[in-house]
Amino acid sequence: MNKHHKKIPWIIKYRPRTVEEVVNQEEAKRLLTTWLSAWASGKKPAKRAALLYGPPGVGKTSLVEALAREYNFELLELNASDYRSAYAIRRTVGVAAFKKALFGKGIIILLDEIDGVATREDAGGLQELLKIIPETNNPIIMTANDPWKDQLRPLRDKVLLVQFKQLSMTQVMGVLQRICEKERLECEREALRLIAQLSQGDLRAAINDLEAIAEGYGKVTLALAKAILRGREKKSDIWRTLNQVFYAKAAWMAKRAVTNSEEDYETLMAWINDNIPRKYEEPGDLYRAYDALSRASLFLSRAKFKGYWSLLSYVFDLIGPGITYARKEGSILKLRYSYPERIKLMASLREVRQIRESLAQKLASRLLVSKSTVKNDILPILQTIFRYSKDLTYPARLVLGYELTKEEVKYLAGNKAEEIIELAEKIKRTRRIPREPEREEVREAPREQKRAPKKKKQERKGKTLDMFFS
Amino acid sequence: MSTAFDILWVEKYRPRSLDEIVNQEEIVNRLKTFVKNKNMPHLLFAGPAGTGKTTAAHALAHDLYGEYYRQYMLELNASDERGIGVIREKVKEFARSRTPPDIPFKIILLDEADNMTADAQQALRRLMELYSVSTRFILIANYPSKIIDPIQSRCAFFRFQPLKKDDVVARLKYIADNEGVEYDPEALETIYEISEGDMRKAINVLQAAAALGKVTVETVFKVVGMAKPKEVRQMIKTALNGDFTGARALLRKLMIEYGLSGEDIVKQIHREIFSNEIDIPEDLRILIADYIGEIHFRLVEGSDDDIQLSALLAWMSLVGRKLGVSG
Numbered sequence: 001m002n003k004h005h006k007k008i009p010w011i012i013k014y015r016p017r018t019v020e021e022v023v024n025q026e027e028a029k030r031l032l033t034t035w036l037s038a039w040a041s042g043k044k045p046a047k048r049a050a051l052l053y054g055p056p057g058v059g060k061t062s063l064v065e066a067l068a069r070e071y072n073f074e075l076l077e078l079n080a081s082d083y084r085s086a087y088a089i090r091r092t093v094g095v096a097a098f099k100k101a102l103f104g105k106g107i108i109i110l111l112d113e114i115d116g117v118a119t120r121e122d123a124g125g126l127q128e129l130l131k132i133i134p135e136t137n138n139p140i141i142m143t144a145n146d147p148w149k150d151q152l153r154p155l156r157d158k159v160l161l162v163q164f165k166q167l168s169m170t171q172v173m174g175v176l177q178r179i180c181e182k183e184r185l186e187c188e189r190e191a192l193r194l195i196a197q198l199s200q201g202d203l204r205a206a207i208n209d210l211e212a213i214a215e216g217y218g219k220v221t222l223a224l225a226k227a228i229l230r231g232r233e234k235k236s237d238i239w240r241t242l243n244q245v246f247y248a249k250a251a252w253m254a255k256r257a258v259t260n261s262e263e264d265y266e267t268l269m270a271w272i273n274d275n276i277p278r279k280y281e282e283p284g285d286l287y288r289a290y291d292a293l294s295r296a297s298l299f300l301s302r303a304k305f306k307g308y309w310s311l312l313s314y315v316f317d318l319i320g321p322g323i324t325y326a327r328k329e330g331s332i333l334k335l336r337y338s339y340p341e342r343i344k345l346m347a348s349l350r351e352v353r354q355i356r357e358s359l360a361q362k363l364a365s366r367l368l369v370s371k372s373t374v375k376n377d378i379l380p381i382l383q384t385i386f387r388y389s390k391d392l393t394y395p396a397r398l399v400l401g402y403e404l405t406k407e408e409v410k411y412l413a414g415n416k417a418e419e420i421i422e423l424a425e426k427i428k429r430t431r432r433i434p435r436e437p438e439r440e441e442v443r444e445a446p447r448e449q450k451r452a453p454k455k456k457k458q459e460r461k462g463k464t465l466d467m468f469f470s
Numbered sequence: 471m472s473t474a475f476d477i478l479w480v481e482k483y484r485p486r487s488l489d490e491i492v493n494q495e496e497i498v499n500r501l502k503t504f505v506k507n508k509n510m511p512h513l514l515f516a517g518p519a520g521t522g523k524t525t526a527a528h529a530l531a532h533d534l535y536g537e538y539y540r541q542y543m544l545e546l547n548a549s550d551e552r553g554i555g556v557i558r559e560k561v562k563e564f565a566r567s568r569t570p571p572d573i574p575f576k577i578i579l580l581d582e583a584d585n586m587t588a589d590a591q592q593a594l595r596r597l598m599e600l601y602s603v604s605t606r607f608i609l610i611a612n613y614p615s616k617i618i619d620p621i622q623s624r625c626a627f628f629r630f631q632p633l634k635k636d637d638v639v640a641r642l643k644y645i646a647d648n649e650g651v652e653y654d655p656e657a658l659e660t661i662y663e664i665s666e667g668d669m670r671k672a673i674n675v676l677q678a679a680a681a682l683g684k685v686t687v688e689t690v691f692k693v694v695g696m697a698k699p700k701e702v703r704q705m706i707k708t709a710l711n712g713d714f715t716g717a718r719a720l721l722r723k724l725m726i727e728y729g730l731s732g733e734d735i736v737k738q739i740h741r742e743i744f745s746n747e748i749d750i751p752e753d754l755r756i757l758i759a760d761y762i763g764e765i766h767f768r769l770v771e772g773s774d775d776d777i778q779l780s781a782l783l784a785w786m787s788l789v790g791r792k793l794g795v796s797g
Binding site: 266269270273277283284286287289290291293294295297298300301302304305341349352353355356363364365366367368369370371372375376377378380381382383384385388389390394395397398400401402411427428430 | 474475476477478480481484524525528545547549550581582670671674675677678681682683693696698712714715718722725726727728729734765768771772773774776777778780781784785787788791792
């Protein structure tokens with residue numbers, strides 16, 4: 001390959017040049033064209049800034065660039081996350097807002113990724129922006145993936161909101177097909193379908209993937225696409241999966257998100273379990289979501305324990321679209337996803353269960369009850385004695401009587417544990433503990449039993465069971 | 471004489487030999503003839519919890535084999551063993567072990583036998599036949615009707631009656647006096663009523679109440695309340711108030727701090743739903759019980775504890791919010 005030949009990435013090469021070429025955003029085009037033509041004719045619209053929002057890679061920036069070209073505006077692009085403080089905003093946006101372009105051309109100020117500005121620490125930057133917007137002499141256009149962040153609320157009232165829709169699989173495929181034709185590439189339709197599917201409506205990602213395959217192999221086959229994109233598929237991390245479930249625009253998208261997730265079912269379900277209340281708040285929505293998850297868990301256990309693996313498909317139906325479409329009443333909450341408490345606490349849970357098990361083991365044979373009786377009936381009594389005894393020597397003596405370990409005492413006594421353990425040690429030092437002969441014997445017995453030779457049946461003559469059943 | 475250690479009173483005051491068993495006279499007399507003849511059939515002890523079934527079995531073995539009887543007795547608890555396969559292995563191993571000097575059989579004690587499925591019981595029946603030369607089974611059950619007929623017909627049947635009030639109170643009095651515990655006499659009657667003839671429960675309540683100081687009706691109720699995690703009730707009320715997140719925080723606490731399993735919690739919720747402490751319309755109790763049953767079923771099927779209980783709480787929050795009840 002010629003080193004001097006500067007290769008242009010396809011996402012730039014095939015960027016829409018005209019408004020016409022931007023795929024599937026008719027409503028956004030209509031809104032923005034009207035708004036910009038007002039600016040162009042010298043009448044400033046009531047809202048002097050616009051906020052374009054929607055998933056990544058659907059053409060927000062491309063449309064602004066195309067419009068600027070069409071209406072002959074100069075485009076001043078600022079990556080908002082680079083200029084977050086009030087001072088930086090004043091120096092950049094503030095200056096541009098009152099600038100007069102050369103030769104009478106208007107200026108469009110494009111602030112990309114405005115959701116990056118609106119973090120709590122940088123509230124100053126947003127405040128500054130709010131001051132500039134009503135005064136600006138030039139149109140300000142901002143983009144965001146998620147405009148519903150709380151911090152963006154004051155901004156939302158002052159701007160024209162323009163929604164960009166997620167692209168469908170067919171639309172993404174159509175664009176890929178056109179690129180293949182222009183590049184004179186041999187492209188299998190099934191390969192394009194897979195790329196489109198994995199892109200989740202993100203055209204930018206799809207074009208990048210197509211280029212990655214074509215670049216290395218000169219053709220795009222399904223086998224190549226599978227081999228190369230598996231890695232990308234894996235990268236789809238848990239947050240992304242959750243986003244795709246909670247924000248899915250169609251049932252198949254949510255189902256695909258959970259089917260493709262690299263996490264195992266249990267982990268995925270633990271994440272969903274903990275994050276439902278971080279996205280939904282209406283009791284009806286919560287109930288429907290949990291009911292779907294609960295039935296999914298039931299199907300999963302049947303699939304696992306009875307080997308009906310075909311049931312897995314329903315698990316995905318329920319934890320994907322089942323969760324998405326559980327929301328019927330409320331709006332979606334903007335809380336960040338949290339790491340499942342369950343997984344965090346698993347270790348301590350395991351520890352408590354082990355302590356309960358070892359206590360049950362110890363006590364069951366002494367009290368002649370089942371372990372489950374110990375756990376449910378005896379341990380609560382012991383806890384009462386260990387926590388609320390007036391005189392702690394009594395629980396201390398029980399510690400010695402049952403040879404309880406420190407962990408076991410901690411479980412039974414809570415914050416009294418230290419005191420009780422100390423007391424027990426003191427008692428042990430001052431008095432000799434007679435060993436219980438019976439228990440010693442029982443411990444020794446099994447070893448002896450194994451060594452004992454088998455007795456012959458003949459020795460047990462005379463009395464047999466039969467005499468009771470004549 | 472005082473030693474450095476103590477043990478729980480249920481252990482300390484358990485009769486060791488048949489002579490020490492004061493109630494269940496008729497049963498004790500029949501068991502004593504087995505000791506005298508040095509032979510017995512398979513036995514089935516049935517009756518409510520805490521009436522002395524297990525104690526009688528141990529006392530019988532004690533009287534047969536002497537102080538170190540436990541080496542000649544295999545103790546199994548059906549609810550602790552993992553399936554009939556494990557039981558079969560243990561029985562096989564035990565049947566091979568040393569026989570007692572002057573008794574021609576060893577004892578296999580199978581507690582909570584009614585917790586076994588019918589299939590497992592069929593397998594058990596075959597075990598009983600296979601090893602009948604060298605062993606005798608004592609099966610213990612709360613509900614004899616859950617034991618299959620072929621096993622029942624192979625066993626001598628012993629029905630343990632719920633203990634009488636006088637017997638329980640007398641025993642509690644004996645223990646309290648012996649331990650130097652101060653008590654109001656009516657507190658002991660309260661303990662009997664709460665424990666419904668279950669001696670083990672009665673003694674445990676007495677001991678816990680005694681730990682708090684003088685045993686009064688008040689301390690008895692306090693102890694009974696303490697033995698149940700208060701978070702269960704609180705969790706139900708929070709859920710019925712429509713606060714799902716709050717209720718779930720309490721759920722986590724129950725699972726982590728108390729180490730309760732999903733089934734434990736479901737059962738406790740079920741019990742609470744029908745208590746007076748939860749102030750909801752009567753028909754709602756049924757509705758909730760129905761859904762608890764569904765969740766319980768899903769748990770039994772092996773699904774995830776945390777998810778199922780979250781689902782239950784989410785449903786209760788919805789119902790609570792809709793009907794405007796507050797528990």
